[in-house]
Amino acid sequence: MHVGQQRLASRELLLYSDYEEENAPHTQGVALMLSKQAQNPLIRWESHGPSIIKASFKTKKEGISINAIQCYVPTND
Numbered sequence: 001m002h003v004g005q006q007r008l009a010s011r012e013l014l015l016y017s018d019y020e021e022e023n024a025p026h027t028q029g030v031a032l033m034l035s036k037q038a039q040n041p042l043i044r045w046e047s048h049g050p051s052i053i054k055a056s057f058k059t060k061k062e063g064i065s066i067n068a069i070q071c072y073v074p075t076n077d
Contacts, residue, residue, distance in 0.1 A: 017047035
């Protein structure tokens with residue numbers, strides 16, 4: 001599994017989790033791209049395997065946070 005984050009030249013932050021296979025790098029994974037404004041309230045993020053990312057964000061309401069979950073679900077189509 002390959003998990004990480006990368007700041008892009010456009011200042012967005014890319015959070016990602018994917019498979020790291022020699023013949024197919026960065027496949028079957030998920031990512032969240034955060035704007036500069038979305039990076040400030042980011043509390044933490046974590047990978048739950050190569051197909052799920054969860055990011056937690058602060059809200060304006062003290063003690064309340066919101067979770068964003070990104071999933072990859074393959075199909076047989």
